[in-house]
Amino acid sequence: MAASIKEVAQRAGVSLGTVSNVLNRPDIVSPQTRKRVQEAIEELGFVRNDSARQLRAGRSRTVAIVVLDVSNPFFTDVVRGAESIVEGAGGMVVVCNSGGDAAREHRHLDVLEEQRVQGILVTPVSDGKQPRLDRIVTRGIPVVLVDRGAGLANQCSVAVDDVLGGRIAAEHLAERGHRRIAFVGGPMALRQVTDRRTGAEAALAEQGLPAPLVVETPMLSVSAGRQAADEIVGLPTTRRPTAIFCANDLVALGVLQALTAHGLRVPDDIALVGYDDIEFAAGAAVPLSSVRQPREQLGRTAAQLLLEESTDPEHHEHRHVVFQPELAVRQSSERKRRRTR
Amino acid sequence: MAASIKEVAQRAGVSLGTVSNVLNRPDIVSPQTRKRVQEAIEELGFVRNDSARQLRAGRSRTVAIVVLDVSNPFFTDVVRGAESIVEGAGGMVVVCNSGGDAAREHRHLDVLEEQRVQGILVTPVSDGKQPRLDRIVTRGIPVVLVDRGAGLANQCSVAVDDVLGGRIAAEHLAERGHRRIAFVGGPMALRQVTDRRTGAEAALAEQGLPAPLVVETPMLSVSAGRQAADEIVGLPTTRRPTAIFCANDLVALGVLQALTAHGLRVPDDIALVGYDDIEFAAGAAVPLSSVRQPREQLGRTAAQLLLEESTDPEHHEHRHVVFQPELAVRQSSERKRRRTR
DNA sequence: GCCTCTTTGTGAAACGTTTCATGGAACGAA
DNA sequence: TTCGTTCCATGAAACGTTTCACAAAGAGGC
Missing domain, CATH: 1.10.260.40 (lambda repressor-like DNA-binding domains)
Incomplete structure (x- = not known):
């Protein structure tokens, strides 16, 4: 044919x-x-016929990116950033979705290894040592960790300083006079979540404020946020926090919905800060203050490190790039009189 | 190595x-x-080594899906649906992002053809005849059109009846007593947009209501919605619509934001209906009524048709599956007293 | 002891490229 | 004419699989 x-x-x-x-x-x-x-x-x-070409060449021009959730705007932006670099270099990006499921991630990696892809950008499901990824690296396929495991020796990584992000958020709320602050997010197995929490706790401690009330959620989703907020609303008024810092915007949107449903006003009754600054944060019921990460740049940098390693594995030195987040202040954490601008 | x-x-x-x-x-x-x-x-x-394997086999186990926008929740759901079927059959899905750019789409198709993928699910950038896709089909690679071009002879398609969707939305608003209704969306080059508009216009005509005011936007985005709403707000009160039907939820969210910014209340001053029922529709400033499409099922069905054709090209008969949308009624189109529950 | 079956393993061909050593032609310089 | 160059085209080898016709060796039946 x-x-x-x-x-x-x-x-x-x-x-x-x-x-x-x-x-x-x-x-x-x-x-x-x-x-x-x-x-x-x-x-x-x-x-x-690309198969024949690759077979002969021994390697492909395809870069894979394995994300935790294709439908999370955080990752779609990272993907876009990576695409811009890889396509600029004449390659192609394929997106694989692990959905946070280790087995799926494993299967994807298997297939990618069989395909002899040029390299893999990945946000692994689990943190810590990654024997599976180590094996891939040993086989000569470069791996760059995205938003994970900074500091590992045998691969590059890009990340945003989540401890700093948590700190920024907590400092902002403390500055606005809040003293009872809650942290909502989970599972604590996610490094991002614990880092953000750690940063927030450190900031509060430095200001001499009490440690935050922590409500752990089973995942970072809108509905998890709703449930967590229900819990918080049930507290006696004297113990109820006056501000909530959420581990990401999806959770924050859920919290916002539930608070509103319970007749509580944001920010007057409870102030709210999210994390990620997804597009919908600004368009939420109450425009959401949020810690913004340079998402596309994360993807671009990751792709650059990967291509660099792939092009010249001999002289390549693994690097760990850490970006700094910043806070986008919106109505959800500002008393009306103090609206910015 | x-x-x-x-x-x-x-x-x-x-x-x-x-x-x-x-x-x-x-x-x-x-x-x-x-x-x-x-x-x-x-x-x-x-x-x-998968290249060698494919070379020998002559075909791959990879199904590609080419979407208009990876970050649009509509497509991420379609992708998930397709993934569930393809992976169930032992295959793999790669996601390509055309970003609505014909040149990018073209390049992706080139690469996919070189890869001899098992099949392609695609929402083409432009409507109408698709010589590029026809060529691919002739080469023996099955193509299924997603949400486009139903009725073409040489390929399967899955779609949702957008005319019906527009009709449902308009009927709903008419039923609530609205007589001056606007349609916001664009560009009109998109079949979806014109279909939704056509359906709405037909429904209004049948009810003896005047044709809707049409505000065409350059694209289906939040900011485009904001601009359109600014335009509408500028109209003299007597001509200003009391209800707006938006071609999708992103636009509707933009409209909502702008209306709120101008001090207009939704639904009291202006009612609002969106389209797609994305996750954030329910969590918007005012929970958004929206025409819901069976998105995951769209993806699943598309993948099934593709695998079917791929497995047995001889006996395969091209089919055009059309799903029916339904309206999720929320606060944005309901007077408070009549809240559904 | 011979024949036929079945089970298990072998070796070569083929898939469609890219690459590289080789060869031939054309051309100008001597 | 002859030799060295330069320019183009050739054909074969190699990449790592899968497949298929075939062979070897037991197992049983007579």
């Missing part, structure tokens, strides 16, 4: 190698022959 | 074909040999 180089050669009356040359180094073949070959390609509708 | 079947064979002291048999039809090789080979595989850390 699909024409091969051989048939093109036959039709153009040249040898097989010549067709290949027209494809890969058109300059070294004479104009007439080149033209004849190109016509034959056109007529037969020839399309290169 | 990477071990090949040959080395495994050598180490296990068997022939090359035997190793292949252990890999593909373990039942036809004797237990002892199988064990020896498996040990060798383990020791060498052998990983199949």
Whole structure:
């Protein structure tokens, strides 16, 4: 069905190698022959077979990115950033979705290894040592960790300083006069979550404020946020926090919904700060203050590190790039009179 | 670096074909040999080379989905639906992002063709005849159109009845007593947009109501919605619509934001209905009424049609599956007294 | 002891590229 | 004419699988 180089050669009356040359180094073949070959390609509708090409070359031009959740805007932005770099370099990005499931992640990695991809950007489901990834690295496939495991020796990583993010959020709330502050998020197995919490706790301690009330959620979703807020609303007023810092915006949106449903006003009764600054944060019921991460840049930098390692594995030095988050202050954490601008 | 079947064979002291048999039809090789080979595989850390495998097989187990926008929740759900089917069948899904750019779409299709993917699910950037896709189909790669071009002869398609969706939304608003209704969305080059508009117009005409005011936007985004709403707010009160039907939820969220910023209340001053029922619709400033499409099912069905065609191209009959949307009624289109519950 | 079956393993061919050593033609210089 | 260059085209080898016709060796039936 699909024409091969051989048939093109036959039709153009040249040898097989010549067709290949027209494809890969058109300059070294004479104009007439080149033209004849190109016509034959056109007529037969020839399309290169990438499997054969890769088999011969031993490696592919595809970079994979394995994300925890395709539908999380955080990752879609990271993907976009990575795409811009990889496509600029003539490669292609494939997106794999682990959905936070270790088994799925494992299967994806298996397939990617079989495909001999050029490299893998990954946010692993679990933190800590990654023998599976180590094995891939040993096999010569570069791996860059995204938003995880900074500091491991055998691979690059890009991340945002989550401790700093938590600190910024807590300082902001403390500055606004809040003294009973809650932290909502989970599971604590996620490094991001604990880092943000740690940063917040440190900031509060430094200001001489009490440690935050921690409400752990089973996952970072809108509905988890709703449930956590229900719990908080049930507290006696004297113990109820006047501000909540959420481990991400999805949770914060859920919290916001539930608070509103219970008749509590944000920020007047309870102030709210989220994390990630997703597009919908600004468009929420009450525009949401949120810690913003440079998401696209995270993706771009990760892709750059990967391509760098891939191009020149000998001289490559693993690097761990850490970006600084910043706070986007909106209505959810500001008394009306103090609206910014 | 990477071990090949040959080395495994050598180490296990068997022939090359035997190793292949252990890999593909373990039942036809004797237990002892199988064990020896498996040990060798383990020791060498052998990983199949998928390029070689595909080259030999002539086709891949990868299904591609080319979406207009990875970060649009509509597509992420479709992707998830497709994934569930394809992975259930032992395949893999790669996601490509055209970003609504025809050139990017073209490049993606080129690459996918070179990869000899098993099939392609695609929402093409432009409507109408698709010579590019026809060519792919001719080459024996099944294509299923998602949410586009129902009725074309040489490929399957899945879609949601957008005319019906528009009709449902308009009928709902008319029923609530609205007479001046606006339609916001664009560009009109998108079939979805014109279908939704057509349905709305037909419904209004049938009820003897005037045709809607149409505000065309350059794209379906939050900021486009904001701008459109600014325009509407500028109208003299007597001509200003009392209800707005938006071509999708992003636009509706933008409209909502802008209306609120201008001090107009939703639904009291202006009622609002969106389209897509994305997760954030329910969590918006005012929970958004929205026409809901069975998104995951769209993806699942598309993948099923694709696999069906791929498995048995001879007996395959192209089908065009059309799903029916339904309206999720929320606060944005209901007077308070009439809240559903 | 011979024949036929079955089970298990072998080796070579084929998939479609890219690459590289080789060869021939054309051309100018001597 | 002859030799060295330069320019183009060639054909074969190699990449790592899968598949298939075939062979070897037991197992049983007579």
